[in-house]
Amino acid sequence: MRWMALIGMGLAITSPASSAGKSDMVAAAVADSAHRSGDNVKLDASRKPGEVLKFLGLKPGMRVSDPFGSNLYWAEIITPIIGPKGRVSIWQPKQFYDQKAYDKFTAFRATHPNAWMRVSPFEAPDLPASTYDFMLINLDYHDVYWESAKYGVVKMDPDAWLKTIYAAMKPGAVVGVIDHVASPGDPRVSVEKLHRIDPAVVRADFKRAGFKLEAESNFLRNPADDHSLLVFNPAIRGKTDRFIMKFRKPR
Structure with missing residues (x-):
C-alpha cells in the first residue's frame, strides 16, 4: 500500500484521512517519487506543487478537474x-490527445482507480455541470486567447469558455489559475507571440464569469x-515569472 510505504519512509502519514493533517499529506504525495514519473518530479523545483496545493486548499474526498493534464503531473x-x-x-483537448496520451493514462488508471479522462475539442470543454469542488488551470489559461491552424485550435471567446x-463547479468550489506573466496589452498579441498573459486580464475574465478572487500569492514570481x-x-523556459490566483464560485 502506498501510504503504508510512506510510513516506512519515516513520514507522519497513516492513510489519506489521517489526523496528520492535509499539509503532511500534500508533502508526502509530492515526496513520493517512487509513484511519480521522473520527468514530472524534475518540474517540482519551478512548479512548487506542495505550496500550490496548500495555498488552494485541496482536501481529501474532493472532486477535482485537471484540465490539460494528460502528462499526469498533477494527477500523480x-x-x-x-x-x-x-x-x-483530467480534461484533455482533442487537439492535443493522441495514442501516447491514451496509453499513458490507461497504465496510470490501472493503479489509480480514482482517476478519469475526458476528451473533447478545446473550444468545447466536456465538463458536466455542478460536478467539481476544485480545479487547477496550470500554465494553460492563456491558450484560450490563442488560435492555431497547425494544431486545429480555433479562435475562442474566453467569456463563453469560462x-x-x-x-461545472459546485457552489463554493475553488479554481486556481497559474500562468506566465505578460506586460499589459492586447492578450491575443501577447499569447500569440509569447504565450504569456497579463494577470489583470485573468482577474477581469473570471470576475465577468461570476467568480470571486479570494487570494493571490507571489511565491511563483521571478x-x-x-x-x-x-x-x-x-534562457527562461521553466523559470518564467508566474502568478497564482485562487478564485471561488459563490455559494
Whole structure:
C-alpha cells in the first residue's frame, strides 16, 4: 500500500484521512517519487506543487478537474491526497490527445482507480455541470486567447469558455489559475507571440464569469524574467515569472 510505504519512509502519514493533517499529506504525495514519473518530479523545483496545493486548499474526498493534464503531473500528486472517496478527472483537448496520451493514462488508471479522462475539442470543454469542488488551470489559461491552424485550435471567446467552467463547479468550489506573466496589452498579441498573459486580464475574465478572487500569492514570481521573451526560450523556459490566483464560485 502506498501510504503504508510512506510510513516506512519515516513520514507522519497513516492513510489519506489521517489526523496528520492535509499539509503532511500534500508533502508526502509530492515526496513520493517512487509513484511519480521522473520527468514530472524534475518540474517540482519551478512548479512548487506542495505550496500550490496548500495555498488552494485541496482536501481529501474532493472532486477535482485537471484540465490539460494528460502528462499526469498533477494527477500523480492529487490522487493519493483526495483518496478513494475523491476523484480527479483530467480534461484533455482533442487537439492535443493522441495514442501516447491514451496509453499513458490507461497504465496510470490501472493503479489509480480514482482517476478519469475526458476528451473533447478545446473550444468545447466536456465538463458536466455542478460536478467539481476544485480545479487547477496550470500554465494553460492563456491558450484560450490563442488560435492555431497547425494544431486545429480555433479562435475562442474566453467569456463563453469560462461560462462552461463556472457551470461545472459546485457552489463554493475553488479554481486556481497559474500562468506566465505578460506586460499589459492586447492578450491575443501577447499569447500569440509569447504565450504569456497579463494577470489583470485573468482577474477581469473570471470576475465577468461570476467568480470571486479570494487570494493571490507571489511565491511563483521571478522578477528576473524578461516579459518580452517567449516562454519556450531556453534562457527562461521553466523559470518564467508566474502568478497564482485562487478564485471561488459563490455559494
